[in-house]
Amino acid sequence: MKDKVIIKFDNVSFAYKAIADDDEMAATAVVDGFSLDVPEGQFLAVLGHNGCGKSTIAKLMNGILVPDSGKVTVDGMSTSDDEKIIDIRRTVGMVFQNPDNQIVATIVEDDVAFGPENLGVPPEEIRKRVDDALEAVGMYEFRGREPHRLSGGQKQRVAIAGVIAMNTKCVVMDEPTAMLDPHGRQEVMDAIRMLNKERGITVVLITHYMDEAVKADRVVVMDKGKIVLDGEPRMVFKNVEKLKALGLDVPQATELAYRLRKSGFPIADDILDEEECASAILRALEVK
Amino acid sequence: MIKDITIGQYFNGNSVLHRLDARMKIVLTVAFIVSIFFCKNFWSLGLMVLFTIQTVIISRVPLKMVLKSIKPIAIIVVFTSLLNIFYISGGTTLVDGRYIDITTNGIFTALFMATRIVCLVVISSMLTYTTTPTMLTDAIEKLLSPLKIFKIPVSTLAMMMTLALRFIPTLIDEIDRITNAQKARGANLDDGNFIQRIKALVPIIVPLFVSSLRRAIELADAMDCRCYGGPGRTRMKQMKLRFRDFAALAIMVAFIAGIIVLNYYFGAVLIK
Numbered sequence: 001m002k003d004k005v006i007i008k009f010d011n012v013s014f015a016y017k018a019i020a021d022d023d024e025m026a027a028t029a030v031v032d033g034f035s036l037d038v039p040e041g042q043f044l045a046v047l048g049h050n051g052c053g054k055s056t057i058a059k060l061m062n063g064i065l066v067p068d069s070g071k072v073t074v075d076g077m078s079t080s081d082d083e084k085i086i087d088i089r090r091t092v093g094m095v096f097q098n099p100d101n102q103i104v105a106t107i108v109e110d111d112v113a114f115g116p117e118n119l120g121v122p123p124e125e126i127r128k129r130v131d132d133a134l135e136a137v138g139m140y141e142f143r144g145r146e147p148h149r150l151s152g153g154q155k156q157r158v159a160i161a162g163v164i165a166m167n168t169k170c171v172v173m174d175e176p177t178a179m180l181d182p183h184g185r186q187e188v189m190d191a192i193r194m195l196n197k198e199r200g201i202t203v204v205l206i207t208h209y210m211d212e213a214v215k216a217d218r219v220v221v222m223d224k225g226k227i228v229l230d231g232e233p234r235m236v237f238k239n240v241e242k243l244k245a246l247g248l249d250v251p252q253a254t255e256l257a258y259r260l261r262k263s264g265f266p267i268a269d270d271i272l273d274e275e276e277c278a279s280a281i282l283r284a285l286e287v288k
Numbered sequence: 289m290i291k292d293i294t295i296g297q298y299f300n301g302n303s304v305l306h307r308l309d310a311r312m313k314i315v316l317t318v319a320f321i322v323s324i325f326f327c328k329n330f331w332s333l334g335l336m337v338l339f340t341i342q343t344v345i346i347s348r349v350p351l352k353m354v355l356k357s358i359k360p361i362a363i364i365v366v367f368t369s370l371l372n373i374f375y376i377s378g379g380t381t382l383v384d385g386r387y388i389d390i391t392t393n394g395i396f397t398a399l400f401m402a403t404r405i406v407c408l409v410v411i412s413s414m415l416t417y418t419t420t421p422t423m424l425t426d427a428i429e430k431l432l433s434p435l436k437i438f439k440i441p442v443s444t445l446a447m448m449m450t451l452a453l454r455f456i457p458t459l460i461d462e463i464d465r466i467t468n469a470q471k472a473r474g475a476n477l478d479d480g481n482f483i484q485r486i487k488a489l490v491p492i493i494v495p496l497f498v499s500s501l502r503r504a505i506e507l508a509d510a511m512d513c514r515c516y517g518g519p520g521r522t523r524m525k526q527m528k529l530r531f532r533d534f535a536a537l538a539i540m541v542a543f544i545a546g547i548i549v550l551n552y553y554f555g556a557v558l559i560k
C-alpha cells in the first residue's frame with residue numbers, strides 16, 4: 001500500500017468571507033483550483049511567501065475550514081461531511097506556530113492526555129499513550145512540569161506529543177519552528193523526522209526555512225493559492241531564479257553553487273547541502 | 289521573573305494532605321469553615337486553633353508560606369477587631385469613655401473574629417497549597433456534576449476554569465511585553481495623578497485585548513483539532529476515594545463533635 005493517498009485536494013477553491021457584509025463583496029479566493037495528493041508515509045514540505053495561502057491549506061486539511069468548491073478527502077472521507085469530522089481529526093493532527101496558543105492544560109502530561117480523553121479512550125490506555133508519546137519526543141522527565149516554564153522548543157515538542165497520543169496517521173505542522181531559536185528548531189526538526197521515519201506518520205510541514213524543506217521527501221512551492229513547483233527537493237531547488245522571483249530563498253549551499261556556475265565555474269546544479277557543495281567544488285577543481 | 293509564577297499556589301510535596309482526594313479535601317474544608325462559626329467559648333476556639341496548627345504541621349508546607357497567605361488579610365483583621373472593640377457593648381465595662389466604651393464583650397468578639405478569620409484563611413490556603421489547580425478543577429467538576437440535570441454545563445465551566453488558570457502566566461508575560469513596547473515608544477506609565485495613570489493604561493489594555501482575542505481564536509482551532517467535544521470525555525487521572533480519605537472524614541466528624549460538646553459543656557462566653 002505504498003501509494004495510498006491519505007490527503008487529497010481535488011480542484012479546491014476557498015475564500016474568507018467578511019461576516020459583516022451581506023453582499024459578499026471583495027471575497028477574493030485565497031486558494032484557487034488547488035489539487036494535491038499526499039501519499040501515506042510521505043514527508044512533504046510546503047513553501048511559499050507570506051500570505052500565499054499556506055495556513056489556509058493547512059486548515060483545509062482537517063476540516064477547520066471547508067472548501068467553497070472542490071473537495072478535500074482524508075483517508076476517503078470528505079471534510080465537508082459533518083458526520084465524519086471527528087474521524088478526520090483523529091486521522092490528521094495539527095501543530096500550530098505559536099506553542100502558547102495550543103496548550104490547554106496546566107501540567108504537561110495532562111495536556112498530552114487532552115486528545116485521547118476527548119476521544120473517549122480508557123484511562124489506562126491514555127496513560128500508556130501519554131508516557132509513550134512523551135518518551136518519543138524526549139519530554140518524559142518534564143511530564144509533571146507546568147508548560148509555561150518550558151522553552152519554546154520544549155512546548156512545541158509537548159504539542160507534537162499531544163498529536164502522537166491521538167494515534168493520528170498524519171500530522172500537519174504550520175510553521176512549527178517560526179517562533180523558536182536555532183536550538184529549539186533543531187529539537188523540533190528531530191522530533192518531526194522521528195515521527196516520519198520511525199513511526200511512519202505522514203508529515204506535512206509548512207515552513208519558510210529552506211534547510212528544513214531540504215530534508216523532506218517532496219517539496220511543494222505555492223504562490224497566490226496555487227502550486228507552482230512540485231517535486232523532490234533536488235529538482236525543486238534547481239529552479240533558483242524562479243524561486244527568487246517568488247520571493248523565496250534557496251538553501252545556502254545551493255545559492256553558492258548557483259553563483260559559482262553563473263560566473264563560469266563548472267559545478268552541478270542540484271546541490272542541496274554544504275557537504276555536497278564542498279565535494280562538488282573539490283571535484284571541479286581536480287578536473288581543472 | 290515571569291517564569292517564577294506558580295499557577296494558583298500549589299506547594300509541591302508528598303504529605304498525607306497532598307495525597308488526599310481533592311473532592312474530599314474540598315468537602316472537609318467547607319465543613320471546617322462552617323464549624324468555625326459555631327465556636328462559642330475559649331475551649332472550642334482553642335480546639336479549632338489546635339486543629340489548624342496540626343493541619344499545617346501535617347501538610348509540611350513551610351511556615352513562611354503559610355504566613356504569606358495571611359499577610360493580605362492582616363489589615364482586614366486589625367480593622368474589624370478595632371471596630372468590634374469599640375462598638376460592641378455588654379459584659380463588664382473596662383473603659384468608660386465619653387464616646388466609646390471598651391467592654392469585655394467587645395474584646396472577646398474581636399478576639400474570636402480575628403482567630404476565626406485567620407484559621408479560615410490558613411485552612412483554605414492549605415487546600416490550595418496541597419492540591420494542583422488541575423486536581424482542584426477536576427474535583428469541582430465532579431462535585432458539581434449533579435447540577436447537570438438542571439442543564440448547567442458543568443464540564444464546560446470546568447474547562448473554562450482550567451484554561452483561565454493556564455493562561456494567567458501567558459497573559460502576565462504579554463502585559464510585560466506590551467508595557468515595555470509602549471515605554472520604548474515613550475509612554476509614561478509611572479508619573480502623573482490618578483486619572484492620568486488610568487489613561488496611561490489604555491495603550492496597554494487595548495493591545496492586550498486584541499491579542500487575547502487572537503489567542504482565543506487560535507486556541508479554539510487547536511482544541512477542535514484535538515477533538516474537543518468529541519465522542520465522550522474520559523479522564524486519564526481517575527479520582528478514587530481510599531481508606532485515608534475516610535479516615536480524614538472521621539477525624540473531621542470527631543472535630544465537629546468536639547466543638548459541639550465543648551460549646552454545650554462550657555456555655556457561651558459572651559454575656560447577653
Ligand SMILES: Nc1ncnc2c1ncn2[C@@H]1O[C@H](COP(=O)(O)OP(=O)(O)O)[C@@H](O)[C@H]1O
Binds near residue numbers: 048
Ligand atoms: N481569518 C481570515 N479572515 C480573512 N482573511 C484571512 C484570514 N486568514 C487569512 N486571511 C488572508 O488569506 C490570505 C492567505 O493567508 P494564509 O493562508 O494565512 O497565508 P500564509 O499562511 O501562507 O501566510 C492572506 O491574504 C490573509 O490576509
Ligand SMILES: [Mg+2]
Binds near residue numbers: 054055174175
Ligand atoms: Mg501562515
